[in-house]
Amino acid sequence: MDVRCMSSRAPVGPEVLVLGARDGWSIAELCDALKRYVIRLTEVGSPDALRGVEAPEGPAVVVVDPERLTEFEGELRRFLASRPSILMVSLDRHLRHEVDLHPFRGEAVGFRAFRGARGRPAVELVTPADHKTEAPELAFRWLRDIGFNVLLLRGSDPGPVAARALAS
Amino acid sequence: MVEEGSPPEAVEAAAVHRLCFGLGPIGAVKALGYRRLSSMAELAERADRSPVDLNRLPELLKVADGLNLPDPVPPVDGMWLVRASSMVGAVAGELSSLSSKISADRSALDVYVRDLLGSPVGPMAFADLLGLDAVVRSLERGAASPRWADAVRKVVERGELGAKSGQGFLRWHHELVLEGRVRYELCGTYALITLDRPEKLNALDEGMWKGLRAALRRAAEDERVRAVLVRGQGRAFSAGDDIAMMAEWKGLEDARRWHDELLMPLLRELLEHRKPLIALVDGIAFGGGCELLLGFDVVVASERSLFSVPETLIGAIPPIATSIGPTLLGRKVIRFALTGEWITAEEALRLGIVDVVVPHDQVWEVGVEFAVKVMRPSPQSVRTVKEVVAAQRSSLMQILSFGTQNLVSISATGEFREGLEAFLRRRSPSWFPSGSP
Numbered sequence: 231m232d233v234r235c236m237s238s239r240a241p242v243g244p245e246v247l248v249l250g251a252r253d254g255w256s257i258a259e260l261c262d263a264l265k266r267y268v269i270r271l272t273e274v275g276s277p278d279a280l281r282g283v284e285a286p287e288g289p290a291v292v293v294v295d296p297e298r299l300t301e302f303e304g305e306l307r308r309f310l311a312s313r314p315s316i317l318m319v320s321l322d323r324h325l326r327h328e329v330d331l332h333p334f335r336g337e338a339v340g341f342r343a344f345r346g347a348r349g350r351p352a353v354e355l356v357t358p359a360d361h362k363t364e365a366p367e368l369a370f371r372w373l374r375d376i377g378f379n380v381l382l383l384r385g386s387d388p389g390p391v392a393a394r395a396l397a398s
Numbered sequence: 399m400v401e402e403g404s405p406p407e408a409v410e411a412a413a414v415h416r417l418c419f420g421l422g423p424i425g426a427v428k429a430l431g432y433r434r435l436s437s438m439a440e441l442a443e444r445a446d447r448s449p450v451d452l453n454r455l456p457e458l459l460k461v462a463d464g465l466n467l468p469d470p471v472p473p474v475d476g477m478w479l480v481r482a483s484s485m486v487g488a489v490a491g492e493l494s495s496l497s498s499k500i501s502a503d504r505s506a507l508d509v510y511v512r513d514l515l516g517s518p519v520g521p522m523a524f525a526d527l528l529g530l531d532a533v534v535r536s537l538e539r540g541a542a543s544p545r546w547a548d549a550v551r552k553v554v555e556r557g558e559l560g561a562k563s564g565q566g567f568l569r570w571h572h573e574l575v576l577e578g579r580v581r582y583e584l585c586g587t588y589a590l591i592t593l594d595r596p597e598k599l600n601a602l603d604e605g606m607w608k609g610l611r612a613a614l615r616r617a618a619e620d621e622r623v624r625a626v627l628v629r630g631q632g633r634a635f636s637a638g639d640d641i642a643m644m645a646e647w648k649g650l651e652d653a654r655r656w657h658d659e660l661l662m663p664l665l666r667e668l669l670e671h672r673k674p675l676i677a678l679v680d681g682i683a684f685g686g687g688c689e690l691l692l693g694f695d696v697v698v699a700s701e702r703s704l705f706s707v708p709e710t711l712i713g714a715i716p717p718i719a720t721s722i723g724p725t726l727l728g729r730k731v732i733r734f735a736l737t738g739e740w741i742t743a744e745e746a747l748r749l750g751i752v753d754v755v756v757p758h759d760q761v762w763e764v765g766v767e768f769a770v771k772v773m774r775p776s777p778q779s780v781r782t783v784k785e786v787v788a789a790q791r792s793s794l795m796q797i798l799s800f801g802t803q804n805l806v807s808i809s810a811t812g813e814f815r816e817g818l819e820a821f822l823r824r825r826s827p828s829w830f831p832s833g834s835p
Binding site for chain 2: 255321322323324325328344345346347348350352354359379380381382383384385386387388389390391392393394395396
């Protein structure tokens with residue numbers, strides 16, 4: 231996926247699919263921020279709807295609550311096989327190691343999203359230390375290049391860094 | 399901090415207006431809201447490093463909600479009494495302990511939190527600039543969690559004091575140059591100049607005049623320096639000109655040489671300096687030591703500082719205060735030049751000699767805060783402001799020179815000799831022939 235061509239506030243770049251609903255604050259915050267930055271969002275309510283999503287050229291970012299992964303697993307697996315994608319799972323209620331991402335372990339990137347001072351979106355990406363794909367770096371560069379404040383953490387999940395900074 | 403007695407609006411204002419955080423701690427708690435904050439706190443606790451005591455969370459939010467602070471938070475006088483460095487220390491300590499346990503680059507972590515807070519520098523960089531020994535002291539005095547003080551103390555115990563040692567949470571450029579009794583230090587983003595002649599209350603002899611000028615020049619020429627802090631070692635900023643040096647003048651020639659080679663070059667360097675100049679005063683700033691402050695951009699003073707331009711009491715004149723003083727400060731300065739009365743820090747604040755009066759243990763911290771604050775605007779804008787100010791000040795050089803030339807002229811008189819001699823012999827001067835009223 232080439233993320234270098236993306237510029238902030240331009241309606242270009244990967245299509246963003248939100249699976250299920252805006253479960254939890256991270257997905258809600260990320261979606262609001264992406265909309266403010268004029269990024270296209272497609273909400274996909276069910277596995278059937280995901281099957282109906284056309285697979286045009288170009289990459290996709292798939293955002294989902296980890297508790298909805300099982301429901302979407304089959305269709306999501308097919309979708310990921312057909313299109314270069316970044317799978318991002320929200321970590322509002324879980325630490326990264328607590329989330330059962332099987333069979334997406336090694337592919338999914340955990341994230342938490344916040345709104346920082348003066349409304350600038352902040353996203354923390356969390357991946358296992360042994361994550362093998364380029365997805366974390368791609369997600370990091372994509373978000374950074376559209377103007378978000380991004381932190382990439384590998385290994386053990388310390389919980390929300392923003393909360394530590396703001397509440398300490 | 400509220401528990402320590404600081405009013406909530408002062409704590410919030412200190413975070414926003416002193417540390418330049420985009421939002422204060424109370425605003426942050428309110429902005430996060432109960433659901434999100436409790437969820438975050440649960441996660442952090444499960445990760446075994448909770449920044450929020452879960453049992454106190456409802457109470458914390460109730461307090462935050464009930465405060466009804468204005469938005470945006472305005473500056474308040476009380477914010478200068480808050481130990482803001484402990485706020486920086488707490489966040490830096492938290493990030494430090496975090497970074498030692500996760501595989502995130504320290505610098506990246508600091509930049510992330512910097513942008514999250516909307517501040518000019520990250521918390522770890524800020525703590526380094528303050529000096530980690532100062533941050534530890536601040537944390538130890540407060541009610542903050544001891545684990546944050548422990549985290550910073552671990553770094554200090556390795557001899558890593560921050561920008562002033564070249565290594566703290568982050569790595570910094572550090573240089574130390576001795577210009578006689580004037581110490582020049584590059585501390586990362588600012589230069590620290592210390593008048594280091596405490597046994598003479600940092601009185602300005604020839605070496606001090608030369609050293610201060612050389613140090614200011616060095617700071618002006620170093621691209622890495624974004625601000626210059628000047629302070630005095632010991633209990634004085636400076637007691638002014640060294641009277642013993644003046645007493646050694648054999649005649650007008652010596653006075654003229656001092657004027658042309660030492661006094662005027664330093665004044666020009668000071669008044670036309672291209673970097674923000676911040677003076678830290680904790681104690682005495684008398685005579686020339688007080689007058690030099692007129693050339694600074696920001697003067698931070700402790701509540702126990704004393705100021706005076708008492709030169710007339712020893713048969714001399716305060717040449718800067720009397721020439722450009724009325725233009726820069728107003729008419730009231732004339733009274734003090736005529737009488738030599740002492741000026742308290744509060745009065746100096748009213749006169750405009752001083753910008754901020756703070757508790758004596760916070761002079762250093764507030765000075766560094768200003769050095770950080772001038773990193774927020776565009777560097778080009780800061781440079782241009784200083785160029786315009788230098789031009790305005792250079793327009794005062796003619797009247798300033800009139801004042802200093804008058805000091806030279808007066809040095810050849812009997813009253814001047816009598817004044818100096820009386821001062822050195824610790825007796826009252828006798829201005830009139832015996833028998834006069």
